[in-house]
Amino acid sequence: MIDLVAIRSGRGGLNLASSAGLSLRGLLLVGLLIGGHAFAEEKGGMAMDHSMQGGMVMDATGMVMNANSERLPEDCEKISRDYEFTVIAGTKYAEPFADTMFGFNQHEWKVEPCSRITVTFKNEDQVRHQWMVHGLPKYIYDQGMFHMEAAGGHTQVGTFIVPSDDRTYLAHCDIAQHMEKGMKAQLVVGRGDGDLWSIPGLTAKFERPPTATFLPRWIWLGLLLVGFISAAYLWPRLIKRGR
Amino acid sequence: MGSLARATTVVILLLVCALLLPWESYPRSWKLWYADTFGATSYNPASASVPSTPPATQTEDFEEICPADVKGWRKAQTIAGVKISASPVCMPDNPWAIAAFVQGTNNVKHMALMNARLAPDAVVKGRDLDGDGDPDEIHIRLEVFELNGGSPDLDVPVVQFPIAPGIKPGLWVFAPKSSGMSTENFESIMAQPGIRLPSPAIRVEQGDVVKVTLENTHYMPHTIHFHGVDHPFLDAEGEGNDGVPVTSESPVMPAHTRTYNFQPRQPGTMFYHCHVQVQAHVLMGLQGMFVIEENRPNNWVQTFNIGDGYVRHSSVAVREKYDREYDLHYQDIDKELGERVQASNDPRVITRLIHRDYDITQADADYFTLNGHSFPYTARDALIVTKPDELLKLRVLNGGSEGIALHTHGHKVTISHYDGVEYPEPVRITRDVVWIASAQRLDLELSAKNDGLHSYGEGVWILHDHQEKGVTTGGIGPGGNVGIIVYDKYLEDNGWPMTFGVDWSNYFSEDYYQRKIPVWSSYDDTNRFGDVQGSVWPKLKIVLLLLLSGIALGLVYRWVFTGDKGLDLKVSDDKASGDKVPGDKTSGDRHD
Numbered sequence: 026m027i028d029l030v031a032i033r034s035g036r037g038g039l040n041l042a043s044s045a046g047l048s049l050r051g052l053l054l055v056g057l058l059i060g061g062h063a064f065a066e067e068k069g070g071m072a073m074d075h076s077m078q079g080g081m082v083m084d085a086t087g088m089v090m091n092a093n094s095e096r097l098p099e100d101c102e103k104i105s106r107d108y109e110f111t112v113i114a115g116t117k118y119a120e121p122f123a124d125t126m127f128g129f130n131q132h133e134w135k136v137e138p139c140s141r142i143t144v145t146f147k148n149e150d151q152v153r154h155q156w157m158v159h160g161l162p163k164y165i166y167d168q169g170m171f172h173m174e175a176a177g178g179h180t181q182v183g184t185f186i187v188p189s190d191d192r193t194y195l196a197h198c199d200i201a202q203h204m205e206k207g208m209k210a211q212l213v214v215g216r217g218d219g220d221l222w223s224i225p226g227l228t229a230k231f232e233r234p235p236t237a238t239f240l241p242r243w244i245w246l247g248l249l250l251v252g253f254i255s256a257a258y259l260w261p262r263l264i265k266r267g268r
Numbered sequence: 269m270g271s272l273a274r275a276t277t278v279v280i281l282l283l284v285c286a287l288l289l290p291w292e293s294y295p296r297s298w299k300l301w302y303a304d305t306f307g308a309t310s311y312n313p314a315s316a317s318v319p320s321t322p323p324a325t326q327t328e329d330f331e332e333i334c335p336a337d338v339k340g341w342r343k344a345q346t347i348a349g350v351k352i353s354a355s356p357v358c359m360p361d362n363p364w365a366i367a368a369f370v371q372g373t374n375n376v377k378h379m380a381l382m383n384a385r386l387a388p389d390a391v392v393k394g395r396d397l398d399g400d401g402d403p404d405e406i407h408i409r410l411e412v413f414e415l416n417g418g419s420p421d422l423d424v425p426v427v428q429f430p431i432a433p434g435i436k437p438g439l440w441v442f443a444p445k446s447s448g449m450s451t452e453n454f455e456s457i458m459a460q461p462g463i464r465l466p467s468p469a470i471r472v473e474q475g476d477v478v479k480v481t482l483e484n485t486h487y488m489p490h491t492i493h494f495h496g497v498d499h500p501f502l503d504a505e506g507e508g509n510d511g512v513p514v515t516s517e518s519p520v521m522p523a524h525t526r527t528y529n530f531q532p533r534q535p536g537t538m539f540y541h542c543h544v545q546v547q548a549h550v551l552m553g554l555q556g557m558f559v560i561e562e563n564r565p566n567n568w569v570q571t572f573n574i575g576d577g578y579v580r581h582s583s584v585a586v587r588e589k590y591d592r593e594y595d596l597h598y599q600d601i602d603k604e605l606g607e608r609v610q611a612s613n614d615p616r617v618i619t620r621l622i623h624r625d626y627d628i629t630q631a632d633a634d635y636f637t638l639n640g641h642s643f644p645y646t647a648r649d650a651l652i653v654t655k656p657d658e659l660l661k662l663r664v665l666n667g668g669s670e671g672i673a674l675h676t677h678g679h680k681v682t683i684s685h686y687d688g689v690e691y692p693e694p695v696r697i698t699r700d701v702v703w704i705a706s707a708q709r710l711d712l713e714l715s716a717k718n719d720g721l722h723s724y725g726e727g728v729w730i731l732h733d734h735q736e737k738g739v740t741t742g743g744i745g746p747g748g749n750v751g752i753i754v755y756d757k758y759l760e761d762n763g764w765p766m767t768f769g770v771d772w773s774n775y776f777s778e779d780y781y782q783r784k785i786p787v788w789s790s791y792d793d794t795n796r797f798g799d800v801q802g803s804v805w806p807k808l809k810i811v812l813l814l815l816l817s818g819i820a821l822g823l824v825y826r827w828v829f830t831g832d833k834g835l836d837l838k839v840s841d842d843k844a845s846g847d848k849v850p851g852d853k854t855s856g857d858r859h860d
Contacts, residue, residue: 083378085388088447116523124614126487126522150523152411152483153387153445159454168454177483177525178389201427201450201463202415204611205420208485223420225495230420230613 030246061213081172089183090172091165093142098162101139108142110134112156114175114198114208115149122225125207127154127198133222134196134211138189140214145182148175157213162188191215193228274827283818288813291519317798320789331433331776334358334648334764341429342763344702350568356653356756358763361574361802362461369444369571370581372403384414387445391571394457397477401566406472407479409445410572412486412554413463414438418610420620423611427451429459431635432642432741434778437606439553442467442492442540444572445483452536455842462559462574465640466597466667467540467556467572473585474535474563481527482520487615489519489544490554495536496688497558499530505763511543517543535585536561536688537663537709538544547628557595557709561585576639577650579612590713591658596650597640598704598733599748600633603742633669636738636748643750644775647765652714652753656726666704672738672749674702676714678729679753680721698722701734716755726755728765744781773804 034042081090096114111130112239127150136142146156156173172184187194191214211221222231286571291299291309340388344354347367348817352563352699355361364383368376373386387409399785416425416436424438427450443463452458471477493511503509508517509528517637520526542554547602557576561569564584573579574597579586586593605628608621635642654660662681666672682698683691687709691697698721704710715722732739732750741747758766771790788797 083381083388083447124616126615133760152485152523153447153449153524157449172448176389177523199449199451199454200411200415200485201415201459202487203485205418206615207428232419232421232423 035217037135046052046265051065052174053075061243083174086149086179087173087175087181089174089181091161091167091170091185092183093186093241094143094184096165097186098139098165100189101186103139103140104186105137105139106141108134108136108140110142111147113147113149114154114156118228122207125225128202128225129156129210130205132227133213134210135213135217136187138187138191138215139187140235141184142212143182143184145180146173147180148177151177153200154208155195155200157199158164158185159195159197160192161185187212187214187239189215191218193217193219193221273332273794274823277303278820278824281816281823282738285813285816285820288809288816303356314804315801317795318801320786320792320795321799322483333644333772333776334762337762338727343453348380350581355578355580356754356759356763357578357649357651359581359648361577363580363746365572365574366580367463372567372571381447383448385448385460385821387447390445390465393571397476398563400563402473402568404473404766406571407481408470408477409481409483410442410492410839411443411483412490413443413450413459414609415459415465416606416610418613420613422457424457426457427459427463428457429466429640430645431601431637431640432645432747432781433776434781435635435642435741436601437601437635439465439601439606440486440542441553442556444468444574465553465637466576466599467553467577469557469559469560469576469597469663470597471561471571471573471585473567473569474532474559477529477531477617479527479529481525483525484520484522487522488619489521490542490549491517491519491526491544492540493543494530494538494540494558496536496709497530497540498532498561498693499528503529511545530797532560534688535560536685537665538688539707540667541667544630545623548605548622548626549629550667551600551669552622553599553601555599557597557663557665557691558702559595559663564588574673575649578653583846586661589659590661593661594663594715596638596652596662596664596751598664598666598672598674599637599640600670600738601635601637602631603634604629604631604668621703628669631669633706633737634742636668636733636740638749638751641740642747644746644772646749646751650751651759651763651765652717652731652751653756653759654714655756656716656723656754658716660716662712662714664702664704664710664712665707666708668706670735671703671705671708672733672795674731676700676702676729676731677755678715678724678727679713679731681714681715682722684711684713684793685712714753719724726757728755728758729753730766741781744783745760745787746775747781747832 064108081088096150110239114129118130119125122128144156148154152237153176155174155175157170159170161169161171173181174185175181194212194214196212197204198212208227209224211224220228222228273460341363342355343358345352345363347363350370352363352366362384364380365386368384368386369391370378371507373381373388373390374392388421390409392405392407396402397404413427415427415429418428419426428436429439430436430450441463446462450459450463451663452460454508480492481753482490484490489848490515491511499509503512509527509530510516513519538558538560540556540558542549545658561567562585567584570579570581573595576597579593580594595661605622605626609618611621612618638646641650664674680698680700681702682696683702686697687692702710702712717723718725719833730752733748739745739748739750752765756763774785774790777785779785786798792798
């Protein structure tokens with residue numbers, strides 16, 4: 026049912042609860058290294074009803090889901106190249122961007138098609154963070170997702186292989202408001218297929234309801250009136266004077 | 269223009285104005301004179317009613333009233349050795365999560381955590397200190413989530429939790445430390461079931477050594493104050509433990525953590541809430557019930573009750589005396605506060621909007637919730653289900669900015685505890701309107717004994733705040749904090765109450781709470797109370813009237829006070845240019 030070999034060889038999350046023991050102050054923590062089940066919330070049933078090639082490794086330091094260092098996407102003949110990235114998550118990395126609160130040390134990564142990417146995901150904050158890539162082929166990655174979650178102060182390592190087409194993938198943290206407040210990045214495969222919106226330091230925000238809602242009504246009515254008078258009354262007079 | 273032509277123009281204008289003026293606006297004496305002279309004017313048919321819209325059940329945006337329980341969460345089950353009683357309501361709590369909360373997330377298998385979407389250290393249960401067969405070291409981890417928050421990419425709120433159809437105010441909640449996404453799945457923008465309003469009820473046992481770690485996953489500083497819970501002002505390390513920024517500690521900044529320590533000596537129904545900028549943070553939803561259960565042997569308590577409501581694994585002491593136990597958390601919400609997190613994506617701007625721009629002294633609550641939902645959603649998960657002759661324990665918390673006058677139909681309840689302190693049995697009060705002040709907790713005994721006093725018999729009996737705005741959602745009723753006491757005889761198989769009144773489908777439509785549907789449309793078959801078909805002409809008439817009157821006044825003014833210049837602007841323009849242009853002309857001449 027589950028390709029446990031792929032999980033293990035994916036170097037994902039074999040760091041058991043060794044460091045977690047300290048913070049738990051002697052309370053017994055059961056090691057929770059069990060594969061065989063996707064972390065998925067399907068409509069209509071338990072996720073275990075679905076067959077999949079990925080799997081997950083989870084313990085108190087975090088988790089790695091759908092790691093894959095072996096299986097090639099159907100459109101790839103071989104691994105074109107191996108990359109190793111260190112992605113660091115922390116509020117510190119949000120400081121250069123004044124309107125964010127959370128951040129990655131880098132918000133864009135460029136790789137060749139069919140390459141194998143090993144990510145060391147280091148969390149420098151005290152709360153958990155995620156680095157999730159979406160839109161990967163679903164026949165390899167359940168829900169099309171490669172997902173790492175690191176508990177506060179912990180590091181996870183995971184590997185995945187990207188397909189051959191030029192595409193830009195979303196990488197983000199899915200904890201409520203973490204992406205919105207800065208943890209949004211992109212993984213560009215080949216030439217990519219266009220930048221994503223709202224990436225700190227890279228692209229503009231796509232949409233934002235106007236804060237003008239909170240301007241008092243008389244101010245915007247006043248501005249409107251000033252504009253109207255200048256156009257309708259002063260402007261024709263100036264033109265006439267010029268004649 | 270001759271004076272005759274001028275007078276004619278004015279008369280014509282006045283006549284047109286007179287015709288445009290609605291008949292009703294003329295003085296009564298004029299109307300009488302007109303009627304005497306010309307008789308009654310002809311019949312002017314009233315606009316027809318707008319054809320009634322089909323019931324919401326037939327439209328596309330209709331949502332299923334009671335979604336099917338495909339995961340089998342309602343039935344009684346035993347998970348990880350924890351007996352979980354059947355949930356009578358349509359949308360029950362996740363039994364896997366309940367098992368993990370009872371056993372401790374450190375003591376259950378991976379599968380339970382996966383299905384509960386909990387972190388392995390969300391609720392860590394340790395040693396049995398008093399040797400009575402249950403753990404007494406409890407370490408709870410809470411995270412902070414924003415529901416219905418803003419997004420730089422979407423024009424709809426993200427991590428949605430509607431409190432009623434289409435009602436999505438920005439909210440902040442505490443939730444047990446979870447694992448993975450905050451949404452149901454990547455395609456969904458709905459919050460996963462473990463993250464919701466209200467912040468969950470927390471249960472520990474009297475005498476437990478309790479640690480609560482606040483893992484601040486939110487983008488603003490927060491703390492936790494354990495209101496009514498026996499806790500030392502400073503902990504063993506001499507650090508502030510009261511959660512109050514001005515007296516005990518610095519708030520927990522974004523992405524930081526802090527642990528609170530206490531060993532409560534007294535049992536009772538208490539309260540926990542954020543104490544940073546309370547006028548905003550508490551009412552944004554950072555508040556929950558905190559229950560300290562009496563110490564008993566083999567008393568494995570259900571540490572969290574997600575969404576409050578029915579307690580599927582009650583403590584030993586409660587089971588000794590009561591047949592069922594319910595947590596009822598009332599809140600009120602000001603939409604002008606909640607919408608501020610959706611108005612910007614910049615934490616600095618949101619901070620200003622919430623803490624300096626917003627003025628609670630000018631505020632009014634718009635939404636009233638029971639266990640995080642307003643009617644009709646309360647019927648999905650906040651029903652109080654009973655059988656004849658049962659005795660129920662209701663723990664009630666009012667977390668709202670105003671008191672509530674809780675009225676039970678069909679029953680008179682008895683107040684057994686005020687703010688967690690037992691009231692002496694001989695002098696207990698039994699009544700059908702219970703006043704609950706802000707932050708107050710009452711433990712109520714609801715007896716289903718049909719004696720004409722405690723219960724008037726089986727039925728579907730509502731309970732609600734009798735300050736009538738409390739039964740509305742933004743002023744539209746029925747809504748607000750209406751809950752229902754249902755006898756099991758009146759419960760459908762799927763957990764929906766059998767009702768004998770009007771069809772509810774309108775109430776499951778967003779349009780209803782946006783004031784778009786006539787309130788009686790579901791049973792007004794002949795459309796006698798439908799909307800009046802709007803006509804543009806009456807409005808246009810008024811606009812024309814005002815415009816023409818203005819023109820007439822302007823003309824009269826011009827002719828009377830500025831001499832006979834008619835509509836010719838040339839003279840004044842020449843004058844104006846004569847005043848200022850010469851300088852330019854001379855300079856132009858020089859260049860020539």
